[in-house]
Amino acid sequence: MKVPDIPDYVSPIVGYRVWAWGAIGLSSLNGDAWHPGRALTAKCPKADHEPAADGCSCGIYAARDYQHLVNIGYRRRIGVHGEVYLWGKICEHESGYRAKYAYPKNLTISEWCMMRLGIKMPRIETLVSYGVDVFFLPDEACERMLVWSREVGFNPSALERIAEKKQYKNQYKCLYGNKGCGENAVYCEPCNKRYEHFLWILNDDR
Amino acid sequence: MQIGEPQRIIIVEPLDLPVGNPKHGPEPEPSILPEREPVDPEKVPVAP
Numbered sequence: 001m002k003v004p005d006i007p008d009y010v011s012p013i014v015g016y017r018v019w020a021w022g023a024i025g026l027s028s029l030n031g032d033a034w035h036p037g038r039a040l041t042a043k044c045p046k047a048d049h050e051p052a053a054d055g056c057s058c059g060i061y062a063a064r065d066y067q068h069l070v071n072i073g074y075r076r077r078i079g080v081h082g083e084v085y086l087w088g089k090i091c092e093h094e095s096g097y098r099a100k101y102a103y104p105k106n107l108t109i110s111e112w113c114m115m116r117l118g119i120k121m122p123r124i125e126t127l128v129s130y131g132v133d134v135f136f137l138p139d140e141a142c143e144r145m146l147v148w149s150r151e152v153g154f155n156p157s158a159l160e161r162i163a164e165k166k167q168y169k170n171q172y173k174c175l176y177g178n179k180g181c182g183e184n185a186v187y188c189e190p191c192n193k194r195y196e197h198f199l200w201i202l203n204d205d206r
Numbered sequence: 207m208q209i210g211e212p213q214r215i216i217i218v219e220p221l222d223l224p225v226g227n228p229k230h231g232p233e234p235e236p237s238i239l240p241e242r243e244p245v246d247p248e249k250v251p252v253a254p
Contacts, residue, residue: 007219017207029207039225054215061207072208085224089217094210099218103225131225 005089012085014105015062015097016069021080021113025126026104028060036129039101052091052098059098062086068095079113080127082106082135106133108144114162124148136162 019026019034026034034040042051044058052059062084063069069081088100107127114136117123127134128148135144136158145158 005217008216009218010221011218012220012224013216013218037225039223052215054212061209063207063209068209074207085220087218087220087223089215091215092213094213096207096209098209105224 012087013090013097013099015064015084015086015099016066016081017062017084018069018074018079018081019104019107021117021123021127023123023126025129026080026107034104034130037131039103042098042100042102050089051100052089054091057098059091059100060084060086060102061096061098062102063096064093065095079110079116080107081110082108082132104130104132106135108135108137109147110137111139 018029020029020031024033025036028034028040032040040060042059044051044053044056046058047053047056049056049058063072063074066081074081083105085103085105086097086099086101090100091098107130109124109127124134124147131150133146133150134148136147137144138161145161146152146155147158147162148154
């Protein structure tokens with residue numbers, strides 16, 4: 001009789017990883033898509049066993065801490081990084097994990113990634129669809145800024161910061177015709193139309 | 207990703223999954239309760 005595996009932990013392990021960020025969402029660097037609202041399940045491409053198997057390389061990979069991602073050059077190279085929940089069968093390694101199941105805990109857009117991809121609002125919304133906190137990390141700043149959370153939605157200050165990075169500041173006029181807005185505002189403060197304006201800014205192809 | 211040498215295998219079964227349950231598939235649809243018989247007010251016992 002097979003004795004059921006007794007869990008070692010009843011809370012998910014938290015690791016750190018990077019994702020490729022395409023027009024429809026996140027994927028692993030090997031191309032496996034991460035779907036919003038659904039855990040990624042590992043399958044071993046070599047053998048018919050349950051990931052993450054001992055003596056194999058199968059499973060969903062994550063680093064043990066953020067510094068390890070930096071040390072191996074992943075954070076800057078890819079751009080979108082963050083914490084990831086891991087559960088199921090997990091193989092602990094010296095500086096990371098291989099797991100059977102995974103789902104993002106939070107996501108961070110680096111400035112390097114944003115400048116490279118020329119991010120627009122629809123692409124930011126692909127990250128929002130995962131329902132986890134989304135941050136922006138300006139290269140010159142030590143602390144990341146909350147862009148979106150389930151509790152408060154979009155953070156206008158972070159959106160303004162992103163719009164500044166896109167060098168759209170000072171390039172538009174208020175759509176609502178409020179003289180108090182000024183031509184140089186990124187958002188229409190007196191009109192309280194920040195989000196709509198941001199959509200307009202980021203969807204503009206100038 | 208370079209994660210060094212393997213150390214040990216652990217089993218993690220969260221009490222609250224971060225998202226859905228990949229093991230058991232989608233949650234079943236809630237069953238529809240049968241309609242209740244209409245209550246005859248004259249037969250309802252009334253507290254003294």
